[in-house]
Amino acid sequence: MSLSDIWDVLVLGVVLGSLYAVIAIGYTLVYGVLQLLNFAHSEVFMAGGFGGVIALTIFEPTADPSGIQSVVYILLGITAGAALGGFVAFGLEKAAYLPLRRRNAPRLVFLITAIGASFFLYNLAGKLFGRYPIPMPSMYENRRLFTVFGAPVSVTQFLIVVVGVLMLVTVDFVVNRTKLGSGIRAVAQDPEVASLMGVNIDRVVSRTFVLGGLMGGAAGFLFGTNLQVDYTMGFLPGITAFSAAVLGGIGNVRGAMLGGLTLGIVESFTVEIWGDAWRYVGGFAALVLVLMLRPTGILGERVGRAA
Amino acid sequence: MLSKTIVRLAIPVAAGALVLTGCGGDEGGGGTTYKIAYQGPLSGQNVGLGENMQNGIQLAINEANDSGDYDFEIEYVPADDQGSETQATTAAQSAIDDQDVMAVVGPAFSGPANISAPLYGEAGLAAVSTSATNPTLTEQGFPTFLRAVPNDSAQGAGMAEFLAAEGVGSVVVVDDVSPYGEGLADVAEAGLSEAGVTVERQSIPADTVDYSNAARNIVESGAEALIYAGYYEALAPFATRLSEAGFEGIGVSGDGSNDDELINLASDAVEGWYLTCPCTDATQEESTQAFAERYEEEFGIPPGTYSAESYDVTNMIIEQIAGLNGDVSRESVHEALAGAEYEGLTKTFSFDEQGEFTQQAIFMYQIEGGEIGYVGAIEELVGG
Secondary structure, three states: OOHHHHHHHHHHHHHHHHHHHHHHHHHHHHHHHHOOOOOOHHHHHHHHHHHHHHHHHHOOOOOOOOHHHHHHHHHHHHHHHHHHHHHHHHHHHHHHHHHHHHOOOOHHHHHHHHHHHHHHHHHHHHHHHOOOOEOOOOOOOOOEEEEEOOEEEEHHHHHHHHHHHHHHHHHHHHHHHOHHHHHHHHHHHOHHHHHHOOOOHHHHHHHHHHHHHHHHHHHHHHHHHHOOEOOOOOHHHHHHHHHHHHHHOOOOHHHHHHHHHHHHHHHHHHHHHHOHHHHHHHHHHHHHHHHHHOOOOOOOOOHHHHO | OOHHHHHHHHHHHHHHHHHHHHOOOOOOOOOEEEEEEEEEOOOOOOHHHHHHHHHHHHHHHHHHHHHOOOOEEEEEEEEEOOOOHHHHHHHHHHHHHOOOEEEEEOOOOHHHHHHHHHHHHHHOOEEEEOOOOOHHHHHOOOOOEEEOOOOHHHHHHHHHHHHHHOOOOEEEEEEOOOHHHHHHHHHHHHHHHHOOOEEEEEEOOOOOOOOHHHHHHHHHHOOOEEEEEOOHHHHHHHHHHHHHHOOOOEEEEOOOOOOHHHHHHHHHHHOOOEEEEOOOOOOOOHHHHHHHHHHHHHHOOOOOOOHHHHHHHHHHHHHHHHHOOOOOOHHHHHHHHHHOOEEOOOOEEOEOOOOOEOOOOOEEEEEEOOEEEEEEEHHHHHHO
16 A cells, blocks of 8 residues: 555545544543433434435535535535434433433433434334435535545545544533533433533433434435435444544544554554455454453543543 | 344344234235235335336236236336345345245346245245346255346456457456455456456445545546446446546446436446446347337336346236246246246347246447446457
8 A cells, every 4th residue: 555545545534534523522421421322313323314315405516516615515414414303312311311311220221212213213214204215415526625645635535524523523522611511521420410400411411312312313424415315314323433432542532543543543444454355344343442451431431520 | 323233133033923914915816916026126226226126027917917918917016126235135025925926037246146946945946136146156056046237257368359359458356345246257357367367356336435545546547448447326426436537448347336326426427337247238229129219108217227138028927827828836937937038129039947047138328418328238348
C-alpha cells in the first residue's frame, strides 16, 4: 500500500467513522442516563433517512441547482431528518419507556421493549413507505471538491464530515456547558440525588432522547444521501454504532465519538487489505481486542464521570 | 436491530402454531378447485422481482378461469419467502400444508430454493422455478425441482463470451456473497480465464454500508470491465460510487439487476451498463406483445423480468392438470410436468432427467437513455 493509498483509505474511514460517531452518540447518551441499551435507536436513524426523503419530495430540488440552492436543500434535508429522528425518539420514550419507568420495571423488560419497538418501527416504515429502497433526491452534483494529500473528497463526503463534526461539537457543548447538560450528567451520576437536588428526571430523560434522536436523524439523512433509504437501513449501521459506543466506553460522549471514528477507520483499512467480505470481522476484532485490554472501553464508562 | 434474530426464531414458532390450528379446509364438493402456489419475495428488498412473477402467474390463472375451457377452477396461493433463506422453510411449508396446492411456481431465488426444494421433494409437490438460476440446484437430485430457465452457467458463460468478443483485457468480477451471485460469478470468472482475459475476483456482501473502498479499488486497478453478480438494490449504490470514482469501463450485470428499479435508484450512474438475462423482453418480442398489453391493462405497469416466463409456466401447469382428466394428484402433476413439452409465448419448455431446462439461450440488454433496451441474443451478438 503506497502513501497515497493510505490517505485515500483514511479519508474513506473518517467519513464512515463520522457517521458511526454521530449515531453512537444516541446510544451512549441514553445509556448514560438510563443504563438502557436503546436498540430502537437504529430505527430513529432510519426515520431520519425517510424524513429527508419526505422533505425533498415535497420541496423537489430543481434539475440544475445553483450552489446556494444546493445548500438550502441540504439544510432542509438535514433539518427534516433531524426533526423526524427527534420526534420518533421523543415518541419512543413517551410510549415505550416512560410507562416502564413509572412502574419501576426490571432492566430486562426495557431491553425487550427496545427490541420490540425496533421491530415495530421498521415494519411500520416498510408499511408506510413500501419495501423498495428509495433514492435520496439529488440535491447537488456529487463532484470532487478538493483533495487531502492526493486523496479525493467528494461533496457528500465533505458534507458528512463537516455536519458530523459540527454535531459532535454541539453535543459536547450541550452536555458539558449547559443547564440541560448538568441535568444529564447529574442524572447519569445518581438519579436519586439528582431528583432530590431538584432535577426533573422525566424532563431530562425525554430531552436526552430528543438530543440523541436529532443526531441519529441527521445521520440517517446523510447516510441515505450516500447510499439509499429503505426500511431496514438502520440495522447494520445501528449495530456498528452501538459497538462504537461500547468501544469508546458506553455512556461516555467523547468515547462514542472516538469509538465511531476508530471503527470507521479500522473497517476502511480492513476492506482495503482483505476485501469487503471482511469488513465487520476487522471492526469487531478491534472491539474485542480493546475490551480485553480495557473492559470499560477506550475512555471508560458513564457520562457523569468522563464529562 | 436485534429484532432480526428474534424474528428468525419467532416466525417458525408462530407459523407452526398457525399450521396446527389452521389445517382442515374444505375438501371436494361442487366444482373442483386446484391451487397453484408461488414462492418468492413478496415483501422485503427484492419485492420488485417477486411481484413481476406474481403478476404473470395471476394473469395466467385469471385468464384460465375466465376462458371456460376447463371444468375446474384454479386458485392462487402466495408463499412469501422474502427472497431469504431464513424464510424459505416457512414459505415452503405453508404451500405444502395446503393439500389443494398441486404445483408451485418458484422458489424464485436460488438461496431459498436450496432449502425449500428438499421439502417439496418430500411432499411430492412439483416446484417449477422460472428464476432460480444457481447451476448446482439441479445437480443435487431434488426429486420434484424443475428449472424453467437457463441456469447461471449459461448466463455467466454468456457474459464472458460477450466481454471476450468486445476485446476486453482485464475484468473485475464482483459477487454479492449470495448463492445466486457466487454461482454466477464463478462461471463468469472461469469463462473469462479460459478466454485469456485477466480476471480479479471480489466479494462484497449485499448489505455493505459503504461501497467507496471497493469502487476506488476497481478504478485504481484499471480494469476495463466489471461484472456484478447480484441484485439491483445493491448494484445501484455500487454503480453510483463507481461512476463518482471515475470508472469508465464496461459494466455488466445479470438478471438479478435487470429491473427498472435499478435505473430509478442509480439514474445516470448505470447508463450504458449491460444486463444479461435468460428472459426475453415481453414488450419487445413479437410473440409476447399481446401478452404485454393484457398485462399492462390488468396491473397498470408493463411486464418486468420473468413476468412472461412465469405466465408461461403457470399455463403449462394448468394444461398438464387439464390433461390428467381428473386424475389429479401432486405426484401425477409432477410426472406430467417433468415429461411435458410446452410451447409457451417466450420459448418451448421441457426438462431433462435432472429437471434442468433443455434450452439455454441468453439475451443481452443495455441501459440507454434511462431505459433498459433490448440488444438481442448473445449467441447472435458474439457470432455476428
